[in-house]
Amino acid sequence: MIRESYLNWLILLGLLAVPIWALTADEPFTITLATRAAILALAAVGLNIALGIGGLVSFGHAMFFGIGGYVMGILAYHAQSFTPLDLGAFSIAGTKSMPIIWLVALILSGLAAWIVGLLSLRTGGVYFIMITLAFAQMFFYFSISWSTYGGEDGLSIYVRNGFPGLNTLDPIQFFGICFVLLCLVLFLNARLQGSPFGLALNAARQVPARVETVGLDPMRIKLLAFVISGAITGLAGALFADLNRFVSPTMFSWQMSGEFIVLIIIGGVGRLMGPVVGASLFVLLEHWLGGLTEFWHIYLGTILLLIVLFARGGLIGFLTGKEGAHV
Amino acid sequence: MxxxxxxxxxxxxxxxxxxxxxxxxxxxxxxxxxxxxxxxxxxxxxxxxxxxxxxxxxxxxxxxxxxxxxxxxxxxxxxxxLARTFQISALAMEDSVLENALLGALGASGRPWRFWQRASAAVDLRDRAEAALDRVGLLDQGDKRCAELSHGQRRQLEVAVALTLAxxxxxxxxxxxxxxxxxxxxxxxxxxxxxxxxxxxxxxxxxxxxxxxxxxxxxxxxxxxxxxxxxxxxxxxxxxxxxxxxxxx
Incomplete structure (x- = not known):
């Protein structure tokens, strides 16, 4: 059994050590895999705020992931084709600058989360799951029919977007960017969890009636958590599209939403590092087992089943010997 | 009158x-x-x-x-x-006794939008929460998880949370x-x-x-x-x- 705080540092160091080793061993593909794990982890960290702390089982987080992806795709597409982006009343130029893309992705996915949250937070349980799924499906089908930006075929971006002072085409440098963002968001998440707002959110999940009786509005607290959650997953979407230099409707798919939930369950619901462990393991299995058999999901399913049955606190709960996220 | x-x-x-x-x-x-x-x-x-x-x-x-x-x-x-206590204890069972009281103090403060500060280090909340716990005799149980409390202690905590609302x-x-x-x-x-x-x-x-x-x-x-x-x-x-x-x- 190991203290969770030590374990958390170990996990982060592990995720950092793999690409550094790959760099010395000259295995750029391994760096890309680690980058993929970091980005999926970031997306799941976003979901974990809503799902883990707030108890909001969103089965539509791919919607924010896709919004982030398409923000990157559309802005970069207009930049690479030197065409202005027509927004009706006025038009703007595209951009290849990561910080600007991130900012737009954060704002738009946060805004989407606010609207979706307003409408779906009135429901709970299975209905909440279904409504969030329905919203994500709307985005999915819209993106398929949006021929301006590739429709079903998606949108390719030829050169990765730039970050001032860095060469983003160098795998290790791009990994660095994603890793730093992941650490930053994890730090924010940790602060949020221990803050008065986190306390209220945590209570709003467990006993909404109590939260109301002390004069707080559980709806508004959950809504804000949902917005923060959606914005973070949107940021991850922009990075994911940049990693692949490609964005397609797949990013909006319900399989993607399901994947995020699976990542969290594997790592541990509501655990700070749960998404990081889940995403790392997922990418590892996808790579190793995916090389052996096309049906590697069977093994993933088996692992998920074992965790749900025997380690309710996920891998982190299993390793720390503590089932509950909150100790 | x-x-x-x-x-x-x-x-x-x-x-x-x-x-x-x-x-x-x-x-x-x-x-x-x-x-x-x-x-x-x-x-x-x-x-x-x-x-x-x-x-x-x-x-x-x-x-x-x-x-x-x-x-x-x-x-x-x-x-x-208006402060209400529930017939069936409505407490955050996963949280500590102190955190339950802090929630009441947070409601009383009317400022839940604090994302950075540690809840247990917020002096205004902590003073209020501890005073209420002290009043019902649960101050020394502050770190215990609510789920570990006896039924009687939960009833006392219900009253303490109400007290934090002044x-x-x-x-x-x-x-x-x-x-x-x-x-x-x-x-x-x-x-x-x-x-x-x-x-x-x-x-x-x-x-x-x-x-x-x-x-x-x-x-x-x-x-x-x-x-x-x-x-x-x-x-x-x-x-x-x-x-x-x-x-x-």
């Missing part, structure tokens, strides 16, 4: 053919403990719900400190000074529920000391506690107030005994 802190005027609520609350008018005066008793199904819980904002009455008014709060939300009523009126829904004789006695002493802080509307089945604490008693049967008055009058009233004990037996 003093202004009542809390007052209901001709509250009515029915569910289909069932009239759960029928023209109920009661008031809560400063410094008193006003007990509401009645057999099961008399409409006590429905009454509490309407006072606290969980249910909207079909008719009638709820007045808090002279203001009509009939259509105000639960949160708004809490902010206006309310103008307490609404207590069967605070003695499930307590043994010793626990009941302990909580009775605690509530006895609270009346100076704010009056208590006490819904309770434990008659020993009611007679030990109440200044006035209202008897509710089938949604109607059949008697209200000082303890001695109610105790002496034949009609009450018949209606209440007759139906309860």
């Amino acid at each position: 003093f202004e009542p802190v809390l007052e209901t005027r001709n509250l009515c609520k029915s569910f289909g053919a069932l009239t759960a609350t029928d023209q109920v008018s009661i008031d809560l005066r400063p410094g008193e403990i006003h007990a509401v008793i009645g057999p099961n199904g008399a409409g006590k819980s429905t009454l509490i719900q309407q006072i606290c904002g969980g249910l909207r009455p079909d008719n009638g008014q709820v007045m808090l400190l002279g203001k009509d709060v009939t259509s105000a939300s639960t949160q708004a009523r809490a902010k206006a000074g 309310p103008r009126a307490f609404i207590m829904d069967e605070p003695m529920a499930g307590l043994g004789a010793a626990g009941s006695k302990q909580l009775t002493d605690l509530l006895d000391g609270l009346r100076g802080q704010a009056p208590i509307l006490l819904v309770e089945h434990d008659m020993d506690a009611v007679f030990a604490l109440a200044d006035r008693i209202t008897v509710l049967v089938s949604g109607k107030v059949i008697a209200t008055g000082p303890v001695e009058d109610i105790r002496a009233s034949g009609a009450v005994r018949e209606a209440y004990l007759g139906e309860a037996a």
